Amino acid sequence: MDAKYVVGVPMWLWVTPSATTFGPNTASASAGGVTVTATAQVSKIVWDMGDGERVVCDGPGTPFKDTRSGAESPDCGHLYQQPSTRERGAKYRLSAVAYWDVSWQASTGEQGQIPTTRQSDVSFTVGELQAVGS
Numbered sequence: 001m002d003a004k005y006v007v008g009v010p011m012w013l014w015v016t017p018s019a020t021t022f023g024p025n026t027a028s029a030s031a032g033g034v035t036v037t038a039t040a041q042v043s044k045i046v047w048d049m050g051d052g053e054r055v056v057c058d059g060p061g062t063p064f065k066d067t068r069s070g071a072e073s074p075d076c077g078h079l080y081q082q083p084s085t086r087e088r089g090a091k092y093r094l095s096a097v098a099y100w101d102v103s104w105q106a107s108t109g110e111q112g113q114i115p116t117t118r119q120s121d122v123s124f125t126v127g128e129l130q131a132v133g134s
Contacts, residue, residue: 003124007080012073013047014061015098022060023100038104038114046099049078050092050123084126091123 005011019025023041030036047055061076072079084092102114 005080005124005126007083007126007128009070009079010072011078011080012062012064013045013055013057013076013078013096014063014073015042015045015096016063017060022098035107036104038102040100040102042098043101044099045076046097047076047078048095048097049080050084050087050094051080051082051126053078080126082126083128084124089123091125093121093123095119095121 015021021042024039025041026037026039028035028037042060043058045057045061047057049055055076055078057076059075062074064073080092084090087093097117097119100116100118102116103111104114105111
């Protein structure tokens with residue numbers, strides 16, 4: 001990712017919801033006369049912004065549109081206060097961890113929960129804009 005962001009400009013965080021990115025996602029499998037059905041759904045996403053801040057979002061977030069330029073996200077966003085110049089490679093490393101709740105039920109009546117996580121990472125530059133002249 002070769003993106004560049006600016007100190008003081010709101011960053012919107014979101015996931016485009018689908019069965020595989022946010023859920024719910026349901027699948028069934030059968031063997032030996034037993035069928036197991038599992039349903040997976042993201043309960044939260046924890047964004048480690050790389051600047052020491054964490055953002056916890058209970059939903060997928062709101063997608064950014066150009067018409068919202070300069071506005072803060074209504075539900076999942078961050079505002080960088082410092083440029084990334086002091087970071088390794090002069091970039092912040094952002095990681096997003098999705099916490100999935102997987103519920104399963106067998107045709108025998110047994111059921112349970114399997115919590116799991118998925119993580120994605122990206123690095124990018126955050127710079128400063130400065131006015132010149134008067």
